[in-house]
Amino acid sequence: MQGETASEPRALGLCPDRLERIDGWMRANVAAGKVAGLSVMLARGGKTAFFRTHGRADIARDKPFAPDTIARIYSMTKPLTSVAVMMLYEEGRFQLDDPITRFLPEFSDLRVLTGGNRAKFESEPARRLITIRDLLTHTSGLTYGFMEATLVDALYRQNGVDFGEAQEAGLAEVVGRLARQPLLAQPGAEWNYSVATDVLGHLVAVVSGQDFADFLRERVIAPLGMVDTDFFVPADKLPRLAANYSLFRDRTLKLYDDAVDSRFANPPACPSGGGGLVSTAADYMRFCRFLLRRGELEGTRLLGRKTVDLMLTNHLDGDLAAMGQPRFSETAYTGIGFGLGFSVMLDPARAQIVGTPGEVAWGGLASTAFWVDPAEDLAVVLLTQLIPSSALPLRRELRVLTYAALVD
Structure with a gap:
């Protein structure tokens, strides 16, 4: 299906025939049953060069994946939360290297896991406090319970440290539970993908004195004109929500979250700054354009x-691979750094993928992705609903197809 009318690709330095390879790739993934449906939106120079949708948003109801289909973007929420944090930073509310205990005193007496088991773990005192910058760069020592790779992950699951859509406790309560768990690593020592951005959401609420979800809606989402982006889908928009699927070992799609009877049909008790938003391709492209325009969109x-x-600059000592042994994230590690809310391409040769130093990106659990390339004035948004995001190399394939179309 064709999306919105695109500008003439050649005028934007793109080869129309090579762009059509993206369309063929989309059709092939749907035909092979790898995804139910998907959309790809590509913009250059502030103009849409390509916007197509294929397949089904809801297989059971035979609903097509449309240009205005609403998708769960999960961890693509993180960059928006990071923008909210930096807006407060610009207001002089804090410095990036301030300890978070200035606002969240429950993190005052942290300990770092050294051994043991769930019944009795061993730990040592944290050598320093977690800073706001640590949270923005995922170097805080926090982790994710769903990774199921470490004892700290297990303690998160055991003690209700989960910011997911099914969480019945409020944001402050879950952050309080988190503060009572040991850290996976010393603050600043390792890069570990984590619930850090959920803590940032709570930090925004405490610093601003406003509910986090309301702050994000009123200060970021609404001003950017992201009309279909929120922490839930209201009843009048629910027919546009895509179903979410899992790709099983037999390579068949199984329903994970229904399009009608969805967890996202109601406001969450715990709005997740790390993964709680739904959005559309056009909405998220507005956010990408805001980044390309260095903080401004349409006045x-x-x-x-x-x-x-500053946000789009690597803040690590080297790439992710040099910062410990990352267990999981929405990006590769070698040749990739991390800024204040995004991955940052450092060296395409080391990353073994075509790209540009300085481009920023991130993805979500349901295989969604975006990247912004300031040097090429390029932005790409991929929406689909397939869990886990590691099931298929969709992001890397789309990246190659996109950069192959640049001809100016």
């Missing part, structure tokens, strides 16, 4: 250009 400025530059 609305949320951040200063120097602040955006």
Whole structure:
């Protein structure tokens, strides 16, 4: 299915025939039953060069994946939460290397796991406090319970440290549970993908004095004109929500979350800054354009250009691979750094994928993805609903197809 009318690709430095390879790739993935449906939106120079949808948003109801289909973007929520944090930073509310205990005193007496088991773990005192910058860069020592790779992960699951859509406790309560668990690593020592951005959501609420979901809606989402982006789908928009599927070992799709009887049909008790939003391709492209325009979109400025530059800069000592042994994330590790809310391409040769140093990206649990390439004035949004995101190399394949179409 064709999306919105695209600008003439050649005028944007793109080869129309090579762009059509993306369409063929989309059709092939649907025909092979790898995904139910998907959309790809590509913009260059602020203009849409390609926007197509194929397949079904809901297999059982034979509903097509449309240009305005609403999808769960999960961890693509993190960049928006990071923008909210940096807006407060620009207001002089804190410095990035301030300890989070300035606002969240429950994190004062942290310990770091050294051994043991769930019944009795061994630990040592944290050598320093977690900073706001640690949370933004995932170097805080926190982790995710769903990884099921470490004892700390198990303690999260055992003690209700879960910011998912089924959580019945409020955001402050879950953060309080988190603060009572040991850290996986010393603050600043390792890069570990984690619930850090959920803590940032609570930090936004405490610093601003406003409910986090309301802050994000009123200060970020609404000003950017992201009309279909929220922590839940209201009843009048529910027919546009896609079903979410899992790809089983037999390579068949199984329903994970229904399009009508969805967990996202009601406001969550615990709005997740790390993974709680739904959105559309057009909405998220507005966010990408905001980044490309260094903090401004259509006359609305949320951040200063120097602040955006800081966010899009690698803040690690080297790449992710040099910062310990990452267990899981929405990106590769070698040749990839991390800024304040995004991965940052450092070296395409080391990353073994075509790209541009300085491009930023992230993805979500249901195989969604975006990247923004300032040097090429390029942004790409991929929406589908397939769990887990590691099931297929969709993001890497789309990246190659996209960059192959650049001809200017």
